[in-house]
Amino acid sequence: MGIKERKERHREDFKARILQAAKKLFVTDGYEATSIRKIAAEIEFSPTTIYLYYKDKTDIAYALHQEGFGLMRERFSALAYVDDPFERLKAMGRGYIQFAIDHPDFYELMFIMKEPMQYLQAHHPEDEWEEGEQVFNTLMQTVEGCKAHGYFSSMPTEEMAMLSWSVVHGLCSLHITSHFKHIAEKCSDIELVKQDTLLESVFGAYLQLLERLK
Template sequence: MNTKSKKEQHKVDLRQVIIEAAKKLFSEDGYQATSIRRIAKAIGYSPTTIYLYFKDKNDIFYALHQAGFIMLRNRFLPLAVVEDPFERLKALGKNYIDFAVQNPEYYAVMFLMSEPFQYLENHCVDQDWPEGERVFEFLEGTIQECQGKGYFKDQAYEMVALQAWSSVHGLATLAITKHLLKIVDIKEMPVVPEQLLDAIFDVYVSFLEGKK
């Protein structure tokens, strides 16, 4: 590897180190406490070094946002081979929820925080949301194929996709913020905590099946 290649690789590596340090601090102490100074201290560099790679803290969190969407898309892409679109739709929903539960820090940055969008609006010329758009288009395509099989008749596929996303997003958000377990406990519902998400998801699937 020549000197230029080594420098480029070091730049890529250090950028990733900064992102990982920010994710760790965010998961432990929250967004407000995750300052540029604290990130720099965590990796053993000066704050000035951080600014060589990122414009501000929102830029770092936008990078986390992008990384999360890459992870989510990588979970979705293998589902493209599922021939039955309705089965694929169910698998998309289950994968989405599993991703949220397994990666709560990424999920929060992707869907629960406004800061990445502030960076998008302030620093990106076209202000598009390519990460979310790619994932949503995959869902839209699946809905359209479901309509070809008789599901969701006389309904705009975009609206059906939004409804499906909203449903699993709500379930995922309630799960990672512990609201689901709290209400089940208060109401003394006869549900085993480890089976709670699957039980609610099955109800959601039953609702979808009734739309044929």
């Protein structure tokens, strides 16, 4: 490996350390309470060094946002081989939920925190939301396939795709923010299901509704 390659690897490794530290602090301390100085202290470097790689903490938040979408696209890419579009739609929902369970920190950065979108609007107002567009277009294509098989025939593709995303996102948000846990623990008079299966059961009810839309 030459000097140029070693420098590039060092640069990428250091950026990864910055992002990992920032992700931890954003989730544990909150975005507002996290500063470049705190991120620098976490990795035992000076704040000045971090500014060599990122302009500010919104730049860091957006970089994490992009990294999370990369992980999500990798997970969804395997579903392209599911021939039946309705089964693919259900699998996408399950994969989306599992992503939120496996990566709650990334999920919060991608879909709950407002800062990454504010960064995009402030620094690249002329650009589309490429990360989200790619995932949403995959969902749109799957809904189109479902319509070709007789599902959702009376609903516009865009509205059905947005409805599907909204429902599953709502379930994920309730889960990772512990709202489901609170309901299961405190609302004993509501005979839902046990806490550890509540998310799965509500998602199952959603799939039953989709079946009836054929």
